[in-house]
Amino acid sequence: MNIKVFVCNPIEENTIVLHDETGEAAVIDCGCSSEREREALRDFMESRHLTPVVLLNTHLHIDHVLGNAFMQEEYGLLARAHAADKPWMENAVEHAWQLGMGRIAPLPPLGDPLDEGETVRFGRAELRPIHVPGHSAGSLCFYCEQEKLLLSGDVLFEGCIGRADLPGGNMKQLVRGIREKLLVLPGDVRVIPGHGAATTIDRERLTNPYLA
Numbered sequence: 001m002n003i004k005v006f007v008c009n010p011i012e013e014n015t016i017v018l019h020d021e022t023g024e025a026a027v028i029d030c031g032c033s034s035e036r037e038r039e040a041l042r043d044f045m046e047s048r049h050l051t052p053v054v055l056l057n058t059h060l061h062i063d064h065v066l067g068n069a070f071m072q073e074e075y076g077l078l079a080r081a082h083a084a085d086k087p088w089m090e091n092a093v094e095h096a097w098q099l100g101m102g103r104i105a106p107l108p109p110l111g112d113p114l115d116e117g118e119t120v121r122f123g124r125a126e127l128r129p130i131h132v133p134g135h136s137a138g139s140l141c142f143y144c145e146q147e148k149l150l151l152s153g154d155v156l157f158e159g160c161i162g163r164a165d166l167p168g169g170n171m172k173q174l175v176r177g178i179r180e181k182l183l184v185l186p187g188d189v190r191v192i193p194g195h196g197a198a199t200t201i202d203r204e205r206l207t208n209p210y211l212a
Contacts, residue, residue, distance in 0.1 A: 080114040155182070158191075
């Protein structure tokens with residue numbers, strides 16, 4: 001599987017594109033908020049003859065969903081996310097103002113809700129949702145076992161974990177979920193978070209001060 005990370009919007013959110021030899025692609029956390037960012041994503045798809053067939057959100061904080069309207073208009077995709085985060089979409093315009101992003105257009109509706117126990121497929125790849133609440137009530141991570149790849153959203157970062165002071169956040173729940181659901185994965189699993197650099201499960205298990 002091939003991976004491309006676009007750093008989008010003023011908060012430097014990681015928009016992730018996964019694709020394989022079939023040409024089918026999954027886009028995770030499309031945070032493209034400017035025409036320049038949208039054009040970069042479109043050019044990437046066209047230059048590699050990719051067809052996006054899946055749009056996922058690890059959670060629905062505003063910086064992770066700003067490109068959802070573009071994905072609907074350009075590729076006809078509605079984002080799938082955990083139902084517990086739906087209130088964030090309903091108040092997205094207000095949250096954008098609070099973060100200093102200015103006025104945003106109304107966001108499109110979500111597609112079918114997503115939870116643990118399901119499998120997301122594109123091309124020959126499979127992603128397994130892992131529900132790890134605490135950063136938000138509906139935070140999901142996506143695990144690709146065959147590639148030893150974890151997309152951790154804002155749950156787990158290099159040397160850090162997600163904030164838990166926003167509505168729906170709970171620090172104890174977040175730490176417990178990371179320990180019980182993520183740190184049990186193989187140590188060489190590569191972790192790509194929603195912001196910042198990639199890491200591994202072993203590195204975070206051994207050195208992350210929030211998980212000591």
